[in-house]
Amino acid sequence: MTEKEYEKLLNIDTLGEELWSEKVRHYHPYQATSYECLDELFKIYSLNEDDFIVDFGCGKGRLNFYINYRFNSNVVGIEMEEKYYKECIKNKEAYVSEHKKGKEKIEFKCCYAQDYEIKSKDNRFYFFNPFSVQIFRKIVENILDSVYKSERYIELILYYPSDDYIYYIENETPFMLKEEIQLEKLYKKDVNERFLVYNIPYYA
Numbered sequence: 001m002t003e004k005e006y007e008k009l010l011n012i013d014t015l016g017e018e019l020w021s022e023k024v025r026h027y028h029p030y031q032a033t034s035y036e037c038l039d040e041l042f043k044i045y046s047l048n049e050d051d052f053i054v055d056f057g058c059g060k061g062r063l064n065f066y067i068n069y070r071f072n073s074n075v076v077g078i079e080m081e082e083k084y085y086k087e088c089i090k091n092k093e094a095y096v097s098e099h100k101k102g103k104e105k106i107e108f109k110c111c112y113a114q115d116y117e118i119k120s121k122d123n124r125f126y127f128f129n130p131f132s133v134q135i136f137r138k139i140v141e142n143i144l145d146s147v148y149k150s151e152r153y154i155e156l157i158l159y160y161p162s163d164d165y166i167y168y169i170e171n172e173t174p175f176m177l178k179e180e181i182q183l184e185k186l187y188k189k190d191v192n193e194r195f196l197v198y199n200i201p202y203y204a
Helices: 005-009 035-044 062-069 082-098 133-149 163-172
Strands: 052-056 075-077 106-110 125-126 157-161 175-184 193-198
Touching: 035 062, 035 157, 035 175, 052 062, 052 193, 062 075, 062 082, 062 106, 075 082, 082 106, 125 133, 133 163, 157 163
Parallel strands: 052 075, 052 125, 075 106, 125 157
Antiparallel strands: 157 193, 175 193
């Protein structure tokens, strides 16, 4: 399906993107993961209705609605920009009017990603390169603290990962690369067009 066809199916509006700006140095501009890329990811990577996914830098909420529609999973979108948070709420109202199952399973928080309190039920964490590695470090530390307090199996899903993210994860944390999912049509032009899935084997 095309972007517009997916938007119609989900009854949401998450199109568009924001240009780079120096106004907020550590946070990257809005750009939703394309539906084409999500389709490729979830041909291989699966979720279920008991999973709790946290989307850091959720923008207008596209990933949250897509996952809930496809897997009936629980999803939390974290967005610091109030204007996008309001778009998320508006999109949720529209989505739920057509897809009732999302009412209790989709949630949005308007806060800095590093200030989100990781819940003991959160077990999947999605990042589309939304901020600097300094912020990413703090969030991963929060995730690890939560896992040490409430032991469970978790995974990090990185789309279009920066070298800084990869170096930090693979050299300074207990996370190990579980899977690489290349987006074949795009990867030939840009090797960053891929998903990397990390886990902590000890908890597997």
